[in-house]
Amino acid sequence: MAAIELNGVTKRFEDDGGVLDTLVPSSNTDAVTAVDDLSFSVEAGEVFGFLGPNGAGKSTTINMLLDFVRPTSGSIRVLGHDAQAESVAVRRRTGVLPEGYDVYDRLTGREHVEFAIESKEAGDDPDELLSRVGLDADAADRRAGGYSKGMKQRLALAMALAGSPDLLILDEPSSGLDPAGAREMRDIVREEADRGATVFFSSHVLGQVEAVCDRVGILREGELIAEDSIEGLRDRAEAEAILRLDVDGDADLDAVRAVEGVSSVESRDGKLVVGCTDDAKARVVVTIESDGATVADFETESASLEDIFLAHTEAEKQEVPA
Numbered sequence: 001m002a003a004i005e006l007n008g009v010t011k012r013f014e015d016d017g018g019v020l021d022t023l024v025p026s027s028n029t030d031a032v033t034a035v036d037d038l039s040f041s042v043e044a045g046e047v048f049g050f051l052g053p054n055g056a057g058k059s060t061t062i063n064m065l066l067d068f069v070r071p072t073s074g075s076i077r078v079l080g081h082d083a084q085a086e087s088v089a090v091r092r093r094t095g096v097l098p099e100g101y102d103v104y105d106r107l108t109g110r111e112h113v114e115f116a117i118e119s120k121e122a123g124d125d126p127d128e129l130l131s132r133v134g135l136d137a138d139a140a141d142r143r144a145g146g147y148s149k150g151m152k153q154r155l156a157l158a159m160a161l162a163g164s165p166d167l168l169i170l171d172e173p174s175s176g177l178d179p180a181g182a183r184e185m186r187d188i189v190r191e192e193a194d195r196g197a198t199v200f201f202s203s204h205v206l207g208q209v210e211a212v213c214d215r216v217g218i219l220r221e222g223e224l225i226a227e228d229s230i231e232g233l234r235d236r237a238e239a240e241a242i243l244r245l246d247v248d249g250d251a252d253l254d255a256v257r258a259v260e261g262v263s264s265v266e267s268r269d270g271k272l273v274v275g276c277t278d279d280a281k282a283r284v285v286v287t288i289e290s291d292g293a294t295v296a297d298f299e300t301e302s303a304s305l306e307d308i309f310l311a312h313t314e315a316e317k318q319e320v321p322a
């Protein structure tokens with residue numbers, strides 16, 4: 001069974017502060033399409049990494065799963081419930097670590113977790129949850145206003161874990177955590193998946209999701225541009241070469257993009273960087289030179305997973321090299 005299912009979901013924020021109104025004329029130039037005809041599903045028990053650069057629409061999607069934001073069109077089901085009509089049922093069964101969680105300065109860490117346990121009508125031991133995220137009894141007794149950024153993030157995770165939710169939604173969970181903290185967080189994600197929870201994990205850092213996710217979806221400008229297992233992405237990376245070229249003169253980038261086997265073309269550090277299959281390398285050089293430019297030098301290397309991610313997310317930033 002799918003734990004999360006989106007069908008043709010679009011969210012346009014109008015200039016009225018984001019209030020849903022499908023009757024607002026589409027000619028409204030101040031409107032932002034945060035999510036554009038998005039369809040995908042996450043299976044129960046899966047750890048799904050939701051990747052994308054800043055502003056891609058990740059938080060908007062999460063807010064729609066929880067009915068904090070209403071889609072302009074399309075339908076969303078979460079844990080078998082309609083995300084809008086049955087949002088109370090969804091939230092009861094979901095633990096959320098929101099991006100940039102603001103603590104209540106004057107409440108202690110323990111009081112935060114007690115509050116989360118009560119609101120889930122659960123019977124967890126608050127100290128156990130706190131120690132699971134690495135906050136000891138001393139920290140539990142302190143007011144959260146004095147916590148470091150990483151401690152606040154740990155506290156938010158403890159609150160999300162209250163009541164052993166069927167679905168965990170973690171928005172940039174590693175932000176503010178040191179490497180040891182990020183590792184502990186990943187261990188908890190795996191433990192939660194092992195007990196059968198579904199984990200929906202958003203991040204703009206590929207490395208964070210690579211170690212822990214079964215599958216990833218890459219979002220760019222509100223659209224899902226890739227959906228694959230980490231293994232699938234790795235296979236793709238192995239089949240790809242990265243070509244870094246020093247070009248004298250203006251290369252016709254559209255012509256390079258049109259070369260069979262080319263998946264990305266962009267300018268990085270004054271070089272033209274082309275992602276392509278191995279056999280397309282010669283065609284790329286010929287295409288550049290047939291247009292009057294000269295390839296002064298070039299080097300090739302295998303693509304890393306990071307390259308694949310950047311190729312997908314930065315494709316709009318293509319420019320002619322200086």
Ligand SMILES: Nc1ncnc2c1ncn2[C@@H]1O[C@H](COP(=O)(O)OP(=O)(O)OP(=O)(O)O)[C@@H](O)[C@H]1O
Pocket residue numbers: 013014017018032033034052053054055056057058059060061099204
């Ligand atoms: N309430 C809002 N009103 C107007 N525009 C909004 C609102 N919320 C988000 N947006 C716009 O929607 C787009 C997607 O934003 P969103 O916060 O969903 O991206 P994100 O992928 O979570 O980014 P980040 O990684 O920076 O958190 C952006 O262009 C943003 O400016």
